[in-house]
Structure formats: C-alpha cells, structure tokens
Amino acid sequence: MLYFTSDLNTYHIEASDGQMGKVQDLYFDDEKWVVRYAVLDVRKWLPTRRILLSPASFTSIDTENQQINVKHDKETVRNSPSIPADATFSSDLEMALTGYYGWSRYWLGGLLWGVEDMPGVNIDDRELEAQEMSNEPQHNLRSEQETGTFRVHANDGKIGEVSDIIIDDIYWKVRCVVVSEARLPAEDKFMPVNAEQIQSVDWLEGDIYINSDLEDLNNRTRYESKEALLKAL
Template structure:
C-alpha cells in the first residue's frame, strides 16, 4: 500500500503494551531513497530521549485508527541505546541501535535492505559478527522534514517545490516525489515523479535536479490535489 509521508506524521506509534508517541520525522538514505528510521515524538513518555525505530520494528499499519503497531514492548524501547534529544544521530549510534535490536545492517549487500529487499530482524550471531567487522555505512541519512519546499528543477528550468513523498509499506522505499507546480496556469496542481529520474540533489542548497525537460513533464498527468494522486496510482 502507498502512503504520503506527511500522513504518517500524524500516526501514533503503539507498542505491544501501550502508546509511545507520534512520528516526528523520517530519516531516509541518500543512495537508495529508502526510509531507514522513524523518529518518535516521545516527550510525554521519555522527555530527555530521542527514539528511533526501523521499519523492521513495525508489525502493521492500522489506517482506520491511524497508528503503527510495533513488535516491541515499551521496556525494550526504553532500554535501547540512549540518544539525547539534542544529539546528532551518528554512525556509531546507528551501529549500536541496529546491534541492540538485531536489525539487519542495510548498507551491507546490494539489495534495498542489504541482503534482503525488505526490512529484516533477528539476524544470527554469525552474521552480526561479520557485520561488526564491516565498514561503516557509505551514505548519509536525510531528514524528510528538511526536504519540504526543496526546489525541483528540470534540465531547462524550475518545475516547482517538494510537497510530499509517497512510500510503500513493504519495502519502505520512497517511490515518488510529489511536486507542487510553480508557474501559472498550473499552480496549485501537483506532479508525481518517480525518484529514479532524480539526477542529483544539492542537500545544502535545497535543490533537486530531474533528468527531464519541462516540455516532457508538461505532457505528464498532473493532479488538482495530492489525494487524487494516490487514487490514480
């Protein structure tokens, strides 16, 4: 099933023994455009901690109740490696976190999640030992929140601004970038472009470059609302 990442930001995170908070942000890697962690707003429960969970920890998405069910109980999450609210999420912390939960280290291997295409858990001791000896991740994690209103450019001009992302709940890959078109008479209309045609990103400057021309993009279907995109896909 496909979801807007902005919609997931309204969902509650439900542990096996109670609610933990809402999704505050999503971290995706800048190589494969796959969501690696959900950052929880858990201030009411653990006010000094930042809680990150891999999609490997998710049991299901309950759209009726707008919640994501997690496989762990609250005590397991509470005892996870401590990440202070104001701390930078470093590669060392990521290694500690994946080691604690037993999540497969997705940067090993050529598939979306390392040796698998889907998020995996409970790797065996031999694999964990081999991963401990491996190199650090060769990627950067990017904040979904930080990409809002990034400018999107074709080869010959600006298309518009980032309005959302669309992900699937099997692989947790960002499938489409949703763009609010920039120019009259098409303002307030949206395009959904596959991330495969992204040529490069200036993460500091806030610019995304698409390998396409404006004329070709004008021939693509645009939509009056974001909701119409999901209905059409």
C-alpha cells in the first residue's frame, strides 16, 4: 500500500503494551531513498530522549486508527541506547541501535535492506560475516520534513516545489515526489515525479533536479488533489 509521508507524520506508535507517542519525522538514506527510521515524539513519556525505530520493528499500519504497531514493549524501547533530544544522530548511534534491536545493517549486501529486499531482523551468517569486515555506514540520512520544502527543477527550468512524498509499506522506499506547480491553476496543480527520475539533490540549498525537460513534463497528467493522485498510482 502507498502512503503520503505527511499522513504518517500524524500517526501514533503503538507498542505491544500501549501507546508510546507519535511519528515526528521519517529519515531516509540519500543513496537508495528508503525510509530507515521513524523519529518518535515521546515528550510525554520520555521527555529528554529521542527515539528512533526501524521499519523492521513495525508489524502493521492501522489506517483506521491512524497508528503504526510495533513488536517491542515499552520497556524494551526505554532501555534502548540513549539519544538525547538535542543530539545529532551519528554513525556510532546508528550502529548501537542496530546492535541493540538486532536490525539488519541495511548498508551491507547491496539489496534495499542489506542481504534482503525487505526490512527484517533476522541476521544470518552471511551478514554476520560481512559485518565483521564492515566499516561505518557510507551514506547520509535525510529528514522527510526538511525535504518537503525543497524546490524541484527539470533540465531546463523550475517545475515547482515538493508538496508531499509517497512511500510504500513493503520496502519502505520513496516511490514518488509530489510536486506542486505554482504556475498552474489551483484546481489542477499536483504532479508525481518518480524517484528514479531524480538526477541529483542539493541538500544544502534545497533543490531537487530531475532528468526530464519541461516540454516532456507538460504532457503528464496533473491532479486536482493529492488524494486523486494517490488513487491513480
């Protein structure tokens, strides 16, 4: 199933023994554009901590109740490596988290999730052997919320701005960037851009460049709402 990240950012996180908080942000890596962590808002429960969970810990997404169910209980999450609320998420912290929860080290093996295509927690002998020889992750994690303010450019001009991001719940891969085109009428302004078309990103300046010309883009279907766009995919 496909989801807008803006919708998931309103969902609650439900542990096996009760609610922990809400999704605050989603971090994806800038190589394969796959969501690696949900950042939780747990201020009411652990006010000085920042909690990150991999999709490998998710058991289901409950759209009716707007919650993501996870396999851990609260005590397991409470005892996870401590990340202060104002700390930068470093490679050392990421290695500590994957070790604590037993998550697959997705940067190994070449597939979307390391030695597997889908997120999981079963580390096999192949990966353990690779981990012994591995260095720290050679990628950067990017904030979905920050990316949601980026400008989008074709080869020959600006298209518009990021309005939303669409991901799937099987691989947790970014499938589309939804572009809002300010130059179009308000009732017909949303256009999907496949993530595979992204040529480069200036993360510092906030610009996404796609491998297409404005003339080609003008022939694409636009949608009057994001919901209509999602139904068409």
